[in-house]
Amino acid sequence: xxxxxSIAVVAGAALTTCLAVLAAQVSAPALRxxxxxxxxxxxxxxxxxxxxAEFTGLAGLSSxxxxxxxxxxxxxxxxxxxxxxxxxxxxxxxxxxADGSIRATGGTLPLAPLHCQEDVNALLGxxxxxxxxxxxxxxxxxxxxxxxxxxxxxxxVGSVIAVTGHTDARGSEAANxxxxxxxxxxxxxxxxxxxxxxxxxxxxxxxxAQPVEGLLPEDPANRRIEFxxxxxxxxxxxxxxxxxxx
Amino acid sequence: xxxxxxxxxxxxxxxxxxxxxxxxxWRASLRRRRR
Numbered sequence: 001x002x003x004x005x006s007i008a009v010v011a012g013a014a015l016t017t018c019l020a021v022l023a024a025q026v027s028a029p030a031l032r033x034x035x036x037x038x039x040x041x042x043x044x045x046x047x048x049x050x051x052x053a054e055f056t057g058l059a060g061l062s063s064x065x066x067x068x069x070x071x072x073x074x075x076x077x078x079x080x081x082x083x084x085x086x087x088x089x090x091x092x093x094x095x096x097x098a099d100g101s102i103r104a105t106g107g108t109l110p111l112a113p114l115h116c117q118e119d120v121n122a123l124l125g126x127x128x129x130x131x132x133x134x135x136x137x138x139x140x141x142x143x144x145x146x147x148x149x150x151x152x153x154x155x156x157v158g159s160v161i162a163v164t165g166h167t168d169a170r171g172s173e174a175a176n177x178x179x180x181x182x183x184x185x186x187x188x189x190x191x192x193x194x195x196x197x198x199x200x201x202x203x204x205x206x207x208x209a210q211p212v213e214g215l216l217p218e219d220p221a222n223r224r225i226e227f228x229x230x231x232x233x234x235x236x237x238x239x240x241x242x243x244x245x246x
Numbered sequence: 247x248x249x250x251x252x253x254x255x256x257x258x259x260x261x262x263x264x265x266x267x268x269x270x271x272w273r274a275s276l277r278r279r280r281r
Contacts (some may be wrong), residue, residue, distance in 0.1 A: 009265065012261060012265070013258060013261060016257045016258055016260075017254055017257065017258065017263040018254040019257060020254040020256070020257035020258070021250060021254065023253055023257075024249055024253045024254070025250075027253075028248075028249040028250060028253075032249070056267060057247065057248045058247070058248050058251075059248075061248035061249070061250050061251075062248060062249050062250070063247065063249060064247075064249060064252075065247070152269050185271075244247075
Protein backbone atom coordinates (compact mmCIF):
# COMPACT_ATOMS: atom_id res chain seq x y z
CA UNK A 1 0.00 0.00 0.00
CA UNK A 2 1.48 3.39 -0.99
CA UNK A 3 2.18 5.90 1.84
CA UNK A 4 2.08 9.65 1.27
CA UNK A 5 5.66 11.02 1.48
CA SER A 6 4.71 13.77 4.00
CA ILE A 7 3.29 11.15 6.38
CA ALA A 8 6.42 9.03 6.03
CA VAL A 9 8.64 12.04 6.81
CA VAL A 10 6.63 13.00 9.94
CA ALA A 11 6.55 9.37 11.11
CA GLY A 12 10.32 9.17 10.65
CA ALA A 13 10.79 12.35 12.69
CA ALA A 14 8.59 10.96 15.47
CA LEU A 15 10.54 7.70 15.47
CA THR A 16 13.83 9.63 15.60
CA THR A 17 12.56 11.67 18.58
CA CYS A 18 11.51 8.49 20.39
CA LEU A 19 14.94 7.00 19.79
CA ALA A 20 16.64 10.14 21.12
CA VAL A 21 14.46 10.15 24.26
CA LEU A 22 15.25 6.48 24.81
CA ALA A 23 18.98 7.12 24.33
CA ALA A 24 18.81 10.02 26.82
CA GLN A 25 17.08 7.83 29.41
CA VAL A 26 19.98 5.40 29.15
CA SER A 27 22.96 7.75 28.82
CA ALA A 28 22.01 10.95 30.69
CA PRO A 29 22.10 9.54 34.25
CA ALA A 30 25.53 8.00 33.65
CA LEU A 31 26.88 11.22 32.12
CA ARG A 32 25.40 13.23 34.96
CA UNK A 33 26.89 10.93 37.60
CA UNK A 34 30.32 11.22 35.99
CA UNK A 35 30.07 15.05 35.86
CA UNK A 36 28.83 15.18 39.48
CA UNK A 37 31.74 13.07 40.67
CA UNK A 38 34.30 15.18 38.81
CA UNK A 39 32.64 18.45 39.91
CA UNK A 40 32.72 17.34 43.56
CA UNK A 41 36.43 16.60 43.38
CA UNK A 42 37.07 19.88 41.50
CA UNK A 43 35.22 21.78 44.27
CA UNK A 44 37.23 20.00 46.98
CA UNK A 45 40.49 20.80 45.17
CA UNK A 46 39.51 24.47 44.82
CA UNK A 47 38.93 24.67 48.58
CA UNK A 48 35.15 25.16 48.50
CA UNK A 49 34.09 22.05 50.45
CA UNK A 50 30.58 23.23 51.57
CA UNK A 51 29.60 24.11 48.00
CA UNK A 52 27.37 21.65 46.13
CA ALA A 53 26.86 21.41 42.38
CA GLU A 54 23.36 20.32 41.28
CA PHE A 55 23.11 19.08 37.71
CA THR A 56 19.35 19.46 37.58
CA GLY A 57 17.78 21.61 34.90
CA LEU A 58 14.25 22.16 33.63
CA ALA A 59 11.61 19.87 35.20
CA GLY A 60 14.28 17.98 37.16
CA LEU A 61 15.94 16.61 34.03
CA SER A 62 19.70 16.08 33.98
CA SER A 63 21.56 19.09 32.63
CA UNK A 64 25.10 20.11 31.74
CA UNK A 65 24.67 23.47 33.48
CA UNK A 66 25.09 22.99 37.22
CA UNK A 67 23.66 25.33 39.85
CA UNK A 68 26.11 25.90 42.69
CA UNK A 69 24.75 26.41 46.19
CA UNK A 70 26.10 26.69 49.73
CA UNK A 71 29.37 28.19 50.91
CA UNK A 72 27.91 31.69 51.46
CA UNK A 73 30.51 32.38 54.16
CA UNK A 74 33.38 31.79 51.71
CA UNK A 75 35.01 34.85 50.20
CA UNK A 76 34.24 35.89 46.63
CA UNK A 77 37.67 34.89 45.30
CA UNK A 78 37.19 31.30 46.51
CA UNK A 79 33.65 31.15 45.12
CA UNK A 80 34.91 32.46 41.80
CA UNK A 81 37.71 29.86 41.77
CA UNK A 82 35.25 27.05 42.59
CA UNK A 83 32.86 28.16 39.82
CA UNK A 84 35.69 28.21 37.29
CA UNK A 85 36.97 24.81 38.45
CA UNK A 86 33.50 23.30 37.99
CA UNK A 87 33.10 24.97 34.60
CA UNK A 88 36.38 23.39 33.49
CA UNK A 89 35.11 19.82 34.12
CA UNK A 90 34.72 18.13 30.70
CA UNK A 91 31.09 18.10 29.55
CA UNK A 92 29.99 20.88 31.88
CA UNK A 93 28.39 23.94 30.29
CA UNK A 94 27.82 27.29 32.00
CA UNK A 95 27.85 27.41 35.80
CA UNK A 96 25.39 29.47 37.80
CA UNK A 97 25.04 30.31 41.49
CA ALA A 98 21.72 29.55 43.17
CA ASP A 99 21.72 32.92 44.98
CA GLY A 100 22.55 35.19 42.08
CA SER A 101 23.13 35.50 38.41
CA ILE A 102 26.93 35.24 38.32
CA ARG A 103 28.07 32.93 35.59
CA ALA A 104 31.47 31.40 35.04
CA THR A 105 33.06 29.81 32.04
CA GLY A 106 36.05 27.52 31.80
CA GLY A 107 38.33 30.14 30.27
CA THR A 108 40.77 32.10 32.40
CA LEU A 109 39.71 35.70 32.62
CA PRO A 110 42.05 38.20 34.21
CA LEU A 111 40.73 39.57 37.47
CA ALA A 112 41.42 43.22 36.89
CA PRO A 113 40.13 45.44 39.67
CA LEU A 114 38.92 48.70 38.19
CA HIS A 115 39.37 52.00 39.89
CA CYS A 116 35.64 52.38 40.46
CA GLN A 117 35.88 50.24 43.58
CA GLU A 118 38.29 52.76 45.11
CA ASP A 119 35.97 55.60 44.09
CA VAL A 120 33.06 53.91 45.83
CA ASN A 121 35.15 53.11 48.90
CA ALA A 122 36.22 56.76 49.09
CA LEU A 123 32.58 57.85 48.91
CA LEU A 124 31.49 55.39 51.58
CA GLY A 125 34.49 56.11 53.78
CA UNK A 126 33.23 59.60 54.45
CA UNK A 127 29.48 58.90 54.55
CA UNK A 128 27.34 55.77 54.90
CA UNK A 129 24.10 54.63 53.36
CA UNK A 130 21.61 54.88 56.23
CA UNK A 131 18.46 52.87 56.77
CA UNK A 132 15.45 53.36 59.01
CA UNK A 133 16.01 51.54 62.32
CA UNK A 134 15.33 47.79 61.97
CA UNK A 135 14.06 48.17 58.40
CA UNK A 136 15.44 47.94 54.88
CA UNK A 137 13.96 51.29 53.78
CA UNK A 138 16.78 53.57 52.63
CA UNK A 139 16.89 56.85 54.52
CA UNK A 140 15.86 59.90 52.48
CA UNK A 141 19.18 61.61 53.17
CA UNK A 142 21.16 58.76 51.59
CA UNK A 143 19.60 59.17 48.15
CA UNK A 144 22.17 61.69 46.94
CA UNK A 145 24.92 59.39 48.20
CA UNK A 146 23.36 56.54 46.19
CA UNK A 147 23.34 58.79 43.11
CA UNK A 148 27.06 59.37 43.60
CA UNK A 149 27.72 55.65 44.18
CA UNK A 150 25.84 54.78 40.97
CA UNK A 151 27.87 57.38 39.07
CA UNK A 152 31.10 55.93 40.50
CA UNK A 153 30.07 52.36 39.59
CA UNK A 154 29.15 53.25 36.01
CA UNK A 155 32.70 52.77 34.64
CA UNK A 156 32.57 49.21 36.00
CA VAL A 157 29.39 48.34 34.08
CA GLY A 158 30.16 44.94 32.60
CA SER A 159 31.76 43.71 35.82
CA VAL A 160 30.14 41.72 38.58
CA ILE A 161 29.66 44.00 41.55
CA ALA A 162 28.87 42.44 44.93
CA VAL A 163 26.67 44.48 47.28
CA THR A 164 27.17 43.10 50.79
CA GLY A 165 25.10 44.07 53.82
CA HIS A 166 26.52 43.94 57.35
CA THR A 167 24.89 44.51 60.74
CA ASP A 168 26.15 44.80 64.31
CA ALA A 169 25.92 41.80 66.63
CA ARG A 170 22.91 43.01 68.63
CA GLY A 171 19.69 41.03 68.26
CA SER A 172 19.42 37.49 66.90
CA GLU A 173 21.93 36.47 64.23
CA ALA A 174 19.21 34.97 62.00
CA ALA A 175 17.26 38.25 62.00
CA ASN A 176 20.49 40.20 61.36
CA UNK A 177 21.31 38.00 58.40
CA UNK A 178 17.84 38.52 56.90
CA UNK A 179 17.97 42.27 57.55
CA UNK A 180 21.45 42.65 56.05
CA UNK A 181 20.31 40.74 52.95
CA UNK A 182 17.17 42.89 52.65
CA UNK A 183 19.27 46.04 52.96
CA UNK A 184 21.72 44.82 50.31
CA UNK A 185 18.71 44.01 48.08
CA UNK A 186 17.31 47.50 48.67
CA UNK A 187 20.61 49.08 47.64
CA UNK A 188 20.80 46.79 44.61
CA UNK A 189 17.27 47.82 43.58
CA UNK A 190 18.17 51.50 44.08
CA UNK A 191 21.25 51.10 41.87
CA UNK A 192 19.20 49.34 39.17
CA UNK A 193 16.80 52.31 39.30
CA UNK A 194 19.83 54.51 38.69
CA UNK A 195 20.79 52.64 35.53
CA UNK A 196 23.27 50.00 36.69
CA UNK A 197 22.40 46.72 34.87
CA UNK A 198 20.76 44.17 37.17
CA UNK A 199 22.74 41.20 35.83
CA UNK A 200 26.02 42.67 37.09
CA UNK A 201 24.81 43.30 40.64
CA UNK A 202 24.80 40.59 43.27
CA UNK A 203 23.35 41.22 46.73
CA UNK A 204 24.13 39.23 49.85
CA UNK A 205 23.82 39.65 53.59
CA UNK A 206 26.41 38.48 56.06
CA UNK A 207 24.70 39.59 59.30
CA UNK A 208 27.32 40.36 61.92
CA ALA A 209 29.81 37.73 60.68
CA GLN A 210 32.37 40.27 59.45
CA PRO A 211 32.65 43.27 61.80
CA VAL A 212 34.85 46.21 60.81
CA GLU A 213 38.45 45.58 61.80
CA GLY A 214 39.21 47.12 65.18
CA LEU A 215 35.56 47.46 66.20
CA LEU A 216 33.62 45.40 68.72
CA PRO A 217 30.92 43.27 66.99
CA GLU A 218 28.22 45.15 68.97
CA ASP A 219 29.35 48.57 67.68
CA PRO A 220 26.56 50.21 65.59
CA ALA A 221 29.27 51.39 63.16
CA ASN A 222 29.30 47.81 61.87
CA ARG A 223 25.97 48.44 60.12
CA ARG A 224 27.11 49.12 56.62
CA ILE A 225 26.88 48.28 52.93
CA GLU A 226 30.06 47.32 51.11
CA PHE A 227 30.71 47.21 47.39
CA UNK A 228 33.35 45.09 45.73
CA UNK A 229 34.14 44.40 42.11
CA UNK A 230 34.17 40.61 41.97
CA UNK A 231 34.99 39.83 38.38
CA UNK A 232 35.40 41.46 35.06
CA UNK A 233 32.99 40.05 32.53
CA UNK A 234 34.04 39.85 28.91
CA UNK A 235 32.51 42.69 26.95
CA UNK A 236 31.99 42.18 23.26
CA UNK A 237 31.99 45.66 21.80
CA UNK A 238 30.61 46.20 18.35
CA UNK A 239 31.55 49.27 16.29
CA UNK A 240 28.36 51.09 17.28
CA UNK A 241 28.26 49.91 20.89
CA UNK A 242 31.48 50.73 22.70
CA UNK A 243 31.74 49.69 26.35
CA UNK A 244 31.40 52.96 28.14
CA UNK A 245 29.24 54.66 30.70
CA UNK A 246 25.58 54.73 29.71
CA UNK B 247 19.19 22.93 28.66
CA UNK B 248 18.59 19.32 29.70
CA UNK B 249 20.71 16.63 28.05
CA UNK B 250 17.46 15.03 26.79
CA UNK B 251 16.67 18.10 24.67
CA UNK B 252 20.23 18.22 23.34
CA UNK B 253 19.91 14.63 22.13
CA UNK B 254 16.47 15.20 20.58
CA UNK B 255 17.70 18.28 18.70
CA UNK B 256 20.84 16.46 17.56
CA UNK B 257 18.83 13.41 16.39
CA UNK B 258 16.27 15.54 14.51
CA UNK B 259 19.09 17.54 12.87
CA UNK B 260 20.75 14.30 11.74
CA UNK B 261 17.37 13.02 10.45
CA UNK B 262 16.75 16.23 8.50
CA UNK B 263 20.26 16.07 7.02
CA UNK B 264 19.66 12.44 6.00
CA UNK B 265 16.35 13.35 4.38
CA UNK B 266 17.97 16.21 2.47
CA UNK B 267 20.81 14.04 1.19
CA UNK B 268 18.37 11.28 0.24
CA UNK B 269 16.20 13.75 -1.67
CA UNK B 270 19.27 15.08 -3.58
CA UNK B 271 20.35 11.53 -4.48
CA TRP B 272 16.82 10.63 -5.61
CA ARG B 273 16.62 13.75 -7.83
CA ALA B 274 20.04 12.98 -9.37
CA SER B 275 18.99 9.40 -10.14
CA LEU B 276 15.77 10.67 -11.80
CA ARG B 277 17.83 12.93 -14.09
CA ARG B 278 20.15 10.08 -15.02
CA ARG B 279 17.18 7.85 -15.90
CA ARG B 280 15.65 10.59 -18.09
CA ARG B 281 18.87 10.96 -20.13
